[in-house]
Amino acid sequence: MSIARGRSARVRQRIQRLGFFGMTLAVLLTITPIVIIVGYIYAQGMPAISWTFLKDFPREGMRAGGILPAIVGTFWLTLGTGAIAVPLGVGAAIYLSEYAPDNRWTRAIRIAIINLAGIPSVVYGLFGLGIFVLFLQFGTSILAGSLTLAIMTLPVIISTTEEALRAVPNSFRVVSISLGGTQWQTIRRIVLPQALPGILTGVILGLERAAGETAPILFTAAAFFLPRLPTSAFDATMALPYHLFVISTQVPGMPIQIQYGTAVVLLTFVLSMNIVATVIRSRARARRQW
Amino acid sequence: MRARNWSEVVITVLVKTAGYSAIVFVLLIFIFLLRESAPALVEIPLKNLLQIRWYPIEGYFGIVPLLGGSLVVTIGAALFAVPLGLGSAIYIAEIAPRWARELLKPLVEVLGGLPSVMLGFIGILVLAPFVRVALDLPTGLTAFTGAMLLGGMAIPTIVSVAEDALDAVPRTYREAALAMGATRWQTIWRVTLPAARSGVLTAVMLGIGRAIGETMTVMMVTGNAPVVPTGPRALFMPIRTMTATIAAEMGEVANGSVHYHVLFFIGIVLFLISLGVNMAAASVVFRGRKRAERILS
Numbered sequence: 001m002s003i004a005r006g007r008s009a010r011v012r013q014r015i016q017r018l019g020f021f022g023m024t025l026a027v028l029l030t031i032t033p034i035v036i037i038v039g040y041i042y043a044q045g046m047p048a049i050s051w052t053f054l055k056d057f058p059r060e061g062m063r064a065g066g067i068l069p070a071i072v073g074t075f076w077l078t079l080g081t082g083a084i085a086v087p088l089g090v091g092a093a094i095y096l097s098e099y100a101p102d103n104r105w106t107r108a109i110r111i112a113i114i115n116l117a118g119i120p121s122v123v124y125g126l127f128g129l130g131i132f133v134l135f136l137q138f139g140t141s142i143l144a145g146s147l148t149l150a151i152m153t154l155p156v157i158i159s160t161t162e163e164a165l166r167a168v169p170n171s172f173r174v175v176s177i178s179l180g181g182t183q184w185q186t187i188r189r190i191v192l193p194q195a196l197p198g199i200l201t202g203v204i205l206g207l208e209r210a211a212g213e214t215a216p217i218l219f220t221a222a223a224f225f226l227p228r229l230p231t232s233a234f235d236a237t238m239a240l241p242y243h244l245f246v247i248s249t250q251v252p253g254m255p256i257q258i259q260y261g262t263a264v265v266l267l268t269f270v271l272s273m274n275i276v277a278t279v280i281r282s283r284a285r286a287r288r289q290w
Numbered sequence: 291m292r293a294r295n296w297s298e299v300v301i302t303v304l305v306k307t308a309g310y311s312a313i314v315f316v317l318l319i320f321i322f323l324l325r326e327s328a329p330a331l332v333e334i335p336l337k338n339l340l341q342i343r344w345y346p347i348e349g350y351f352g353i354v355p356l357l358g359g360s361l362v363v364t365i366g367a368a369l370f371a372v373p374l375g376l377g378s379a380i381y382i383a384e385i386a387p388r389w390a391r392e393l394l395k396p397l398v399e400v401l402g403g404l405p406s407v408m409l410g411f412i413g414i415l416v417l418a419p420f421v422r423v424a425l426d427l428p429t430g431l432t433a434f435t436g437a438m439l440l441g442g443m444a445i446p447t448i449v450s451v452a453e454d455a456l457d458a459v460p461r462t463y464r465e466a467a468l469a470m471g472a473t474r475w476q477t478i479w480r481v482t483l484p485a486a487r488s489g490v491l492t493a494v495m496l497g498i499g500r501a502i503g504e505t506m507t508v509m510m511v512t513g514n515a516p517v518v519p520t521g522p523r524a525l526f527m528p529i530r531t532m533t534a535t536i537a538a539e540m541g542e543v544a545n546g547s548v549h550y551h552v553l554f555f556i557g558i559v560l561f562l563i564s565l566g567v568n569m570a571a572a573s574v575v576f577r578g579r580k581r582a583e584r585i586l587s
Contacts, residue, residue: 016475023385026377027394030445034401037412091308099305111572112312118496118568119319119561120503121406122533126540126557130322134545151315158312184301205403212405215505215533219540241407241506248411249510256415263411267404274403278396 038271041263048261062225062251067262072229073142073237074211074269077221080146080233081153081210086203088150089157093199096158097165098187117155121215124152128220143233145221149210156209160202164195197284204277212270214241224250240266323558330551339555344516344530346539351552353559355516359433359529362519363508366437367444367501372494374441375448379493382449383456384478395453402446409439410510418511425526431513433529439507444497451496455489456482492571499567502533503560509534532556 007015056066092109100106128148138144168191176186192199214222222242230237244262247254330339334351341352382394417438418430425434459482467477483490513528516535536553543549 012473012476016473019475019479020385023377023381026374027381027386030374030378030401030442030449031394031397033442034397034404037404037409038400040416041408041412088308088311091305092312095305095309099302100309105310109309109312111569112316114572115316115565115568116312118499118503118564118571120505120533120564122505122536123319123323123503123557123561123564126326126536126554127319127322129540130326130554131318135322154312154315182298184298205399208403212403212408214405214407215537218537241405244405244411245407245506245510248414259411259415263408266408270403270405271400274396274400278399282392 038267041260041267044256045260045262045264048257049264053258053261054265057227058225062247063253063255063258067240067243067258067265069226069229069238070240070243070262071265071269073222074240074266076142076230076237077145077149077217077239078207078211080142081149082203082207084146084150085153085157085206085210089154089203089206090161090199092154092158093161093165094187094192097162098183098191113155113158116151117159119152121152121213122218124148124216125218125220127151128216133220139234140219140221140223140236141234142221142230142237145217145237145239146233148216148220149213152213152216153206153210156206157202160205161195161199164198164202165191167198168194197280201277201281201284204273204280208270208273208277211273212241212266214239214245217242240269320558320561323554323561327551327554327558330548330555333548333551339552342518344535346543346549346552349548351548353532353552353556355518356530356532356535356556357559358519358524359512359516360502360531360533362433362524362529363436363440363512363531364498364501366433366525367440368494368498370438370441371444371448371497371501375445375493375497376452376490378445379449379452379456379490380478380483383453384474384482398446398449401442402450404443406443406504406506407510409443410507413439413507413511427526429513429528431511431528433512433519433525433527436508436512436529436531437525439511440501440504443504443507444501447500448493448497451493452486452490455486455493458489459485488574492574495567495571495574499564499571502567503564505533505537509537514538532560536560 053066054071055068057068059065092113096106096109100109125148128144132138132144132147133140138147172190172194173186176190177183181189217239221237222239223236224238224246226236226238240262244259244266247262248259330351339351339353341350342354343350343352344355378394378398382391382398386394413435414431418432418435420430421427421432421435421438422430463481463485464477467481468474472480508531512530512534514530514534515528516530517524517527519525519527519529536556539549540553543553
């Protein structure tokens with residue numbers, strides 16, 4: 001009764017309207033800038049996009065030409081990150097969801113994952129510099145950058161994959177085991193296929209973050225300018241986010257068109273991953289039978 | 291049968307290794323930061339690291355202005371992100387009709403996926419000039435500009451964690467409140483939100499943790515002046531954060547120099563701060579879960 005004490009229905013209705021208005025305002029203040037920023041970048045940058053912009057090397061101190069090496073670099077870095085982070089992350093999630101006993105050690109793993117998720121990206125950069133570039137002597141390279149990005153992406157992939165695995169009803173496992181399936185057979189043939197859309201969504205969202213990151217590759221992989229494409233994992237590379245940073249802060253007299261054009265390419269790269277993830281998730285949700 | 295058992299064992303070992311790798315990585319990160327930063331403490335006394343002057347070329351390595359810069363930007367970001375993030379979470383979880391919910395959640399996720407360098411880029415070209423004119427400042431590259439953008443980057447974290455927490459409140463709580471004659475707003479404000487408070491607190495802490503660690507955006511838009519902030523006016527002046535200092539200077543120092551070791555020392559300070567924030571957030575989650583288990587049993 002204390003909840004309704006002392007206020008007339010009309011006053012309560014008015015407070016409710018005020019409260020709802022406040023929350024709606026918060027959402028609008030959050031969403032509107034996103035839409036405006038994305039729209040503005042496309043409006044400003046689309047005129048710069050052409051076939052030559054995508055397939056040419058930068059010329060005249062990057063003030064002309066295209067951004068091919070940056071696109072290729074980001075592609076390789078993202079792929080390298082996935083090749084390392086996906087098996088490791090999915091494996092860890094399988095362990096946590098299907099094998100791990102509920103004890104102190106498992107809790108330690110969970111706390112470690114929470115902490116990995118919170119470490120600042122530039123600290124990952126320092127770590128990558130210390131261990132991969134200098135200690136293991138990979139040099140400033142795609143390999144060192146991918147490893148650094150992979151460790152940074154790991155917590156995202158583990159937590160989303162674990163969530164997807166846990167969402168598979170336990171009865172599926174029980175039936176498989178009762179039919180004589182071993183634990184790994186059950187996981188591989190029953191649990192993983194059912195959880196696949198959820199896992200894919202998590203993997204793509206994790207890689208999306210890696211693709212857009214600059215700070216972790218600053219000292220581990222990124223090169224200011226390279227006149228050729230990387231030929232091995234031990235080459236340094238240009239990358240889209242770092243290139244955008246360079247041309248918007250480090251190069252005087254940079255044509256604004258090229259800056260916005262680069263932003264459009266990076267945004268498209270990231271947004272398309274985001275859209276693919278969203279589509280996979282909503283389609284799986286619509287088709288799910290449990 | 292024997293071959294199958296063998297593969298079961300191998301798989302178990304493999305996934306177990308992958309699971310424990312998370313612990314290994316946290317330890318490795320700590321060890322390597324320590325390894326590279328320890329010489330800094332040998333070469334310069336701790337007293338000098340706590341000075342108020344950061345001017346590495348002349349050997350002044352006081353990290354106080356950098357700590358202060360990070361603090362100002364983070365507080366500013368929280369002022370934007372906490373009300374907007376929690377408000378959005380409440381709207382999405384409790385008020386929005388289904389279609390709006392399905393539309394808003396992916397949009398907030400888009401914000402979370404925008405690269406920080408992209409927000410810095412927009413900050414330089416659009417937001418900073420706007421701030422300069424609107425607030426009549428000598429430069430738009432201020433802590434305030436950084437705080438706005440950083441707030442934006444913390445919002446998706448806050449929204450998704452807080453929304454999960456609100457969603458997890460049993461429906462019976464709401465039904466009971468409504469049945470007693472409470473309005474929907476009273477139910478949200480006095481029943482749902484208090485019931486979800488540990489999750490909401492976690493959301494705020496993780497959001498703030500995100501803001502402390504952000505690098506590229508603050509490096510691009512906060513002006514990078516290592517001045518000790520004094521008073522609220524500091525929000526409208528250029529500052530420099532710990533993260534931006536590492537990112538801006540690591541590329542130019544010689545490996546193994548004092549400056550290099552000091553940058554790693556700043557890294558370990560950041561690492562410990564994020565560890566503190568996340569442990570606190572995690573302990574809130576674990577405590578909340580225990581309480582829920584007590585109530586349910």
